[in-house]
Amino acid sequence: MWAITLTELKKNAQDKGLWFWTFILPIVFIVGFIAIFSGGEEMDTQALVTQIVPGYTVMFSFFIMISIVIAFVKERDGGMVARIASTPLPINRYFIGKWIPFMLIVIIQIIVLFSFGVLVYDLPLGDPLSLIVLSFVLAFLSTSWGMAMAVLVKTENMGIALTQIIALGGAMLGGLWMPLDMMPAFIQATAKFLPQFWALDGYKNILLEGGTIMDIWLSILILLSFGLIGAIIAFVSYPRFLRQSKS
Amino acid sequence: MINVQGISKRYGSIKALNDLDFSINERSCFGLVGPNGAGKSTFMKILVGVIDRFDGDIQVFNQSVKKDQLAVKRCIGYVPQDICLEETLTANDNLTYFGRLYGLSGEHLRNRIRVVLEQIGLSERAHDKISKFSGGMKRRLNIGCAILHEPSVIVLDEPTVGIDPQSRHSIFSLISELKELGSTIIYSSHYMEEVEQICDSVGFIDKGKLVEHGTMKQVLDKHRNAAIFVAKDGMVTEELTAYGDVMQTDAGFFINCADPLSTMGIMIEHFRENGITPERLELSQTRLEDIFFQLTGLRLRDNG
Numbered sequence: 001m002w003a004i005t006l007t008e009l010k011k012n013a014q015d016k017g018l019w020f021w022t023f024i025l026p027i028v029f030i031v032g033f034i035a036i037f038s039g040g041e042e043m044d045t046q047a048l049v050t051q052i053v054p055g056y057t058v059m060f061s062f063f064i065m066i067s068i069v070i071a072f073v074k075e076r077d078g079g080m081v082a083r084i085a086s087t088p089l090p091i092n093r094y095f096i097g098k099w100i101p102f103m104l105i106v107i108i109q110i111i112v113l114f115s116f117g118v119l120v121y122d123l124p125l126g127d128p129l130s131l132i133v134l135s136f137v138l139a140f141l142s143t144s145w146g147m148a149m150a151v152l153v154k155t156e157n158m159g160i161a162l163t164q165i166i167a168l169g170g171a172m173l174g175g176l177w178m179p180l181d182m183m184p185a186f187i188q189a190t191a192k193f194l195p196q197f198w199a200l201d202g203y204k205n206i207l208l209e210g211g212t213i214m215d216i217w218l219s220i221l222i223l224l225s226f227g228l229i230g231a232i233i234a235f236v237s238y239p240r241f242l243r244q245s246k247s
Numbered sequence: 248m249i250n251v252q253g254i255s256k257r258y259g260s261i262k263a264l265n266d267l268d269f270s271i272n273e274r275s276c277f278g279l280v281g282p283n284g285a286g287k288s289t290f291m292k293i294l295v296g297v298i299d300r301f302d303g304d305i306q307v308f309n310q311s312v313k314k315d316q317l318a319v320k321r322c323i324g325y326v327p328q329d330i331c332l333e334e335t336l337t338a339n340d341n342l343t344y345f346g347r348l349y350g351l352s353g354e355h356l357r358n359r360i361r362v363v364l365e366q367i368g369l370s371e372r373a374h375d376k377i378s379k380f381s382g383g384m385k386r387r388l389n390i391g392c393a394i395l396h397e398p399s400v401i402v403l404d405e406p407t408v409g410i411d412p413q414s415r416h417s418i419f420s421l422i423s424e425l426k427e428l429g430s431t432i433i434y435s436s437h438y439m440e441e442v443e444q445i446c447d448s449v450g451f452i453d454k455g456k457l458v459e460h461g462t463m464k465q466v467l468d469k470h471r472n473a474a475i476f477v478a479k480d481g482m483v484t485e486e487l488t489a490y491g492d493v494m495q496t497d498a499g500f501f502i503n504c505a506d507p508l509s510t511m512g513i514m515i516e517h518f519r520e521n522g523i524t525p526e527r528l529e530l531s532q533t534r535l536e537d538i539f540f541q542l543t544g545l546r547l548r549d550n551g
Binding site: 002003004007010011014078079080082083084085086087088089090242243245 | 295
């Protein structure tokens with residue numbers, strides 16, 4: 001299993017596209033949107049920073065799905081999935097071995113983006129344990145959806161398109177781009193069905209109100225539930241994915 | 248011994264394999280040939296454990312691919328038709344990766360990598376990224392990744408596709424070496440001359456059925472159909488009908504007769520007496536490719 005994890009990490013470290021989606025683009029968005037909104041009088045700076053930094057962090061954490069889809073589809077179409085299935089490595093270990101690096105990448109992404117927020121915009125951090133737990137749950141959620149999509153989609157392009165819908169649609173409706181109370185009532189009601197809303201709600205609770213694990217338990221529970229759904233779909237669909245693999 | 252017992256596999260309404268029953272001797276090199284879509288890859292996927300839903304069973308040294316899947320996987324090295332390597336990593340990294348997947352580690356793994364790199368002739372390029380490798384080098388490394396754990400059975404699915412003659416020669420030498428070291432080889436290829444050259448037994452598969460199998464000698468003897476080939480400008484069929492059934496082709500004439508060797512002697516004598524000097528006069532032996540066409544026909548098979 002660790003052979004898979006280490007190799008995947010080595011490959012990802014050399015992937016310039018992943019660096020761009022994971023670190024460069026989110027920082028550009030954070031800087032850009034804070035600059036745009038800091039001109040108005042609707043929000044104070046701390047409220048703006050605690051909206052934009054965690055909001056865009058949550059949104060871009062879902063872009064890991066693109067890398068996961070590309071990695072799996074490439075291995076399926078190139079025969080690597082069948083090749084690995086011919087080794088004594090159990091299927092679940094292969095799956096977990098592939099999963100861990102992507103989770104690590106999302107956690108590193110969250111650390112980098114929050115550190116950027118602290119250093120440049122004086123972002124308050126709040127309770128570290130709650131932040132760590134919420135970040136792990138977010139990483140589990142975004143990667144489990146990525147794993148599910150990777151084994152379900154037929155082509156890379158289909159996966160990329162669906163990721164855009166999930167990441168951008170979820171960000172817009174989940175209140176990641178601007179505070180929900182500035183949006184229409186039906187969007188505010190819809191947001192509660194989206195994991196993005198609960199992730200941001202948890203972060204805001206920790207950053208702005210000094211919330212602890214006990215205060216964000218509902219966010220954690222909902223994100224874990226969404227994550228488990230993705231994980232179950234991924235594991236159940238994997239044998240079909242294996243049958244589709246070229247040899 | 249590998250015993251294939253009543254293997255059948257369906258994909259919806261299509262019967263990919265239909266009651267395959269045969270055996271492969273230990274330490275032999277078995278060639279599996281057939282047109283596209285005949286079922287070769289499906290059979291190989293079942294043998295190496297990639298497909299696990301099928302009827303029948305395969306016993307690999309008395310272990311069932313259904314019941315003892317992990318044990319069977321440990322004793323098989325699979326070289327797929329596609330080059331399954333991590334392009335962004337070095338040859339050494341790729342071998343380490345596959346070695347670990349087969350449970351090798353530490354000094355033993357490092358020693359095996361050293362030995363395999365020498366066997367596949369890539370010791371000097373161990374630390375180069377394989378994206379810089381030629382097709383032949385990648386093919387050799389593809390084999391290297393499958394033999395690292397010293398498997399007793401090596402399954403090679405068209406390992407020489409798209410490579411230069413030198414690399415092909417190197418792969419043949421490696422297969423001979425592995426055979427001498429005691430491995431059982433299962434070799435699938437579209438190149439009949441390759442199969443004839445390196446395999447000692449052969450199976451023809453078509454439309455999911457095994458249509459012929461046996462040792463190379465048995466199969467060639469069974470379908471032996473020696474003929475005399477003669478070519479000369481201006482020669483006409485009527486000049487040759489006395490020697491047997493004549494078939495004219497663009498290159499010359501094939502004469503089928505009961506005793507080609509004696510008939511050829513008579514023809515040489517006749518030509519000498521009459522001052523006839525043919526451009527070519529030779530005994531034409533049946534090749535594996537002829538048997539392949541005899542058994543599977545000439546119709547194009549494009550259904551992958």
